[in-house]
Amino acid sequence: IPGTALANADVAKLIKDPKNWAMQAGNFENQRYSNLNQINKSNVKNMKVAWTFSTGVLRGHEGGPLVIGDTLFVHSPFPNKVFAIDLETQKIKWKYEPKQDPSVIPVMCCDTVNRGLAYAEGKVFLQQADTTLVALDAKTGKKLWDVKNGDPKVGGTNTNAPHIFKDKVITGISGGEFGIRGYVAAYDINTGKQVWKGYSTGPDAEMLMDPEKTMTWTNGKMAPVGKDSSLKTWQGDQWKIGGGTTWGWYSYDPQENLMYYGSGNPSTWNPSQRPGDNKWSMTLWARDVDTGKARWVYQMTPHDEWDFDGINEVILADVDVKGKKRKVAVHFDRNGFAYTMDRVSGELLVAEKYDPKVNWATHVDMNTGRPQVVAKYSTRQNGEDVNTKGVCPAALGTKDQQPAAFSPKNGLFYVPTNHVCMDYEPFRVEYTAGQPYVGATLSMFPAPGSHGGMGNFITWDAGKGKIVQSKPEKFSVWSGALVTAGGIACYGTLEGYLKCVDADDINKELFKFKTPSGIIGNVNTWEHKGKQYIGVLSGIGGWAGIGLAAGLEKPTDGLGAVGGYAELANYTELGGVMTVFALP
Amino acid sequence: IPGTALANADVAKLIKDPKNWAMQAGNFENQRYSNLNQINKSNVKNMKVAWTFSTGVLRGHEGGPLVIGDTLFVHSPFPNKVFAIDLETQKIKWKYEPKQDPSVIPVMCCDTVNRGLAYAEGKVFLQQADTTLVALDAKTGKKLWDVKNGDPKVGGTNTNAPHIFKDKVITGISGGEFGIRGYVAAYDINTGKQVWKGYSTGPDAEMLMDPEKTMTWTNGKMAPVGKDSSLKTWQGDQWKIGGGTTWGWYSYDPQENLMYYGSGNPSTWNPSQRPGDNKWSMTLWARDVDTGKARWVYQMTPHDEWDFDGINEVILADVDVKGKKRKVAVHFDRNGFAYTMDRVSGELLVAEKYDPKVNWATHVDMNTGRPQVVAKYSTRQNGEDVNTKGVCPAALGTKDQQPAAFSPKNGLFYVPTNHVCMDYEPFRVEYTAGQPYVGATLSMFPAPGSHGGMGNFITWDAGKGKIVQSKPEKFSVWSGALVTAGGIACYGTLEGYLKCVDADDINKELFKFKTPSGIIGNVNTWEHKGKQYIGVLSGIGGWAGIGLAAGLEKPTDGLGAVGGYAELANYTELGGVMTVFALP
């Protein structure tokens, strides 16, 4: 099929040239690593703002721009504008502004964010909040096709970036807080025709699971999942409104032709209402890109009791594990454990806490692969209408959507983390289509007995399962990291600083600049006319910034984040600006 | 009275120290001149962004921050937030956000702008859009008092900055497009009690005019205005809905105890509906600050036929006129003439075009002080429902609210100008309280037969009435200028560039930086801990940017500005960010 070859070849070629930033994560492996080194650890201190661009939209700005040749493509939160900007003149080549029904806004759980665009073969792909997936002509901004991927009326929305693997644009769905049944769907990049769709829960066929061939970690080895592996773990039809959404970052291994991602929390947040393991929510998935068939799965948090939504990205790397170089898939889960899996076979290699404050489980049993839950912190055991206090991490996890980076130079992962704990009180809730289906009251606070802040930027050894260094931050680091061949790692803070640190000693802060608003975007880099640039979107919001973004004031509002992050108001205001840096 | 002495002394002292920027215009004289010279014509090219701050509001950001000691106070457009920012840490010390009824927004003619705060004796003064005038405690942001200055229900709003002269906070009113009868009012800074109020039109007593003592230029000399000078120039009661609003920048001469400002256009824009000179709309006023009594007046555009709203600022300076040093008041009117008046006596000294393209009048008769209207461009003579074509300048004038600067070093004025012409078709309109009372359809376009752009940044010799240099710009320069002892003049552009030029040769562009959004704010400067900073608000809007700001698309919408400035969309998007620059 020529399409396959072309799209793959095109994207692979663009990625290979570090002048571009051709995917949201920089490469298929989700590494957010750049080979550029003009800006490096000795000169980054001289970095200055080169230019700035306001998107004309406020609230949370996640994701980052794509750079293809001399054009930068950047998106905004709802209403999801798209701009093509000439890198030479900063003129707006074209702008695309979809007309979306604003009734989608209240159906978005965690701000009106959008994690950015995808590019392939002269097309720009936008995944709108209202679930419309759009292909635009990259030269003109004209719409080539669009397709409806879900239904906001029943609580389905989109915040994830579309991902281009082979000749497919792959997207997920949000709505775990509205009882949406999660799935990943692949569309033909040329026509928008759906090629396959794999659910997270339900009958095997609808999950694109083969009971005999789809494998999972079982008593210390890989074994087939068996028949009705999901259905058996739900009471009655609950899987139909059971969550397992798919709003994160996906990665791709071209050799295995596998894509990797995590599925989200089971709905509701009140565990007493949904007995069972609730498979395959909270699961890492490896699917064949052509067919969607699941090769392996691994459930991190069976029967979730804390909203430890498992969507965090899977980073592919080749890493030493117990003295052996392994092709691994590394995943920093919301539940506070970092997992190193063999990405080909799905074997569980390492599962360790990446924040020492994690207390809801003592450890992961490496035989069963199950976390060993501490009774005191079990919101299920404590039961409905009981406030379980002091659970670490909070529902937004030791890490949420903010993606980590990996440096093949030193084999380290750079992980923006939360250092937040919570009280969690589940309560009974009725399902009504299109209405919140949450069933828990939360409050959040900085991890007690620590540095007082709500975040750390850490380096992680995924072979050993150990924190290498940890740099405290006042607030959660809700921005995605970048690491480069220049030996620097950069990330944004919720106060609004872009920071770059020495990649080999992250406590050495080499650069700091106050952007217009809090940063929840992902840092990236490109080169234009011989000059390296670093860019980042600022614009406070997302779950951590929902108080400011949506103007909420009650501490337990915003699913418990408003109180925890109240102090943010002393540092920043809503915004929506891309700031571009370079050496003078 | 201790209040008088204290407030005056306090503001005067703060102004004297160039480290502060204690008034919107930098000083009482409206000069926008700074004695700071660390950033100068030889090093300004090295200037970099020091920090940035998003106000959390989009649409037009006019005015600029105040700096008092180590605190920066900055405002936003509607809903008129106020922030006190610690210059050391950029932390938000406090924030004040008034609750205003959004129904005021459609009653604002030219975007939801606000031209900034005033400061005196530990109080920050905010003039809200809904006409509420507020005094805040500068340390805490707590409201000390507020007072209602007008009524949005009948079309009264506010966009002007409050001005502190002596122990009074002086404010005006907007609503010339809603038939508001303009006035200036003075309130006690300590209590908010109204001290005086002087209307632009109507009975002498209500205008605070003394028929015998208030003087005006008459047949080559100053003469008393005489009894009922306003009433006589209106048909019946039309003065009651006759405009003459007062939304501009005021200046103050402490020696004469006089304040200076301009009154706006008569309502409606259809001249056939309001025969007469429509006094004292379109007039320069000199009022005693203690009593409000008018010492002199001068009407620039009797019987306006083009919306040449006369509110532009009056700049006080000592200038050579025909070989004699004079205490002058200089005013660049919307009508395209720059007036140099003796500010003590009110004599008309100079009146010359400051854009050679001005064509609606041949010249100002220096004996009568009246412009000599060219019949072809008289929308009155052409009559209702006739489209008068090619009038220069357009209704937004050769200059609108964007304030000019004056350098006492070289005696030159730095004037941000428009280079725009129009077609103007008046039509009959009924007055309904609170509804637009406009009565004309406009379209705007770049001045034909010129450089193709819509603006110039010029230097002006007010003694001679001559353009010294003119620097073409693609769009109107809608930002206020700054000129400094460092020999630089800075201004913003609608595309979003902050530009600094050589003050002695403005065609030498020394610095250029693309801020997040189009600039309609005013550039200013301050010093903190030995370092000079230059700051400017970006955020496209105002009348020129109303198409983007309010999302209008019909060319004749936005009172004719939408079509004229349509190309702006290729350069910028809505924003609201303060960008602060310094040497590295």
Ligand SMILES: O=C(O)c1cc(C(=O)O)c2c(n1)C(=O)C(=O)c1cc(C(=O)O)[nH]c1-2
């Ligand atoms: O269950 C879901 O479908 C869903 C969707 C989203 C989203 O789409 O942004 C978030 C979450 N859950 C979530 O649990 C969460 O912590 C979260 C954080 C954010 C964010 O952008 O900051 N989104 C989401």
Ligand SMILES: O=C(O)c1cc(C(=O)O)c2c(n1)C(=O)C(=O)c1cc(C(=O)O)[nH]c1-2
């Ligand atoms: O007649 C009025 O009361 C009135 C008010 C205002 C305002 O308050 O902004 C403007 C105008 N007129 C006006 O004529 C005008 O050109 C204008 C430009 C702007 C701006 O901020 O860009 N405001 C106004």
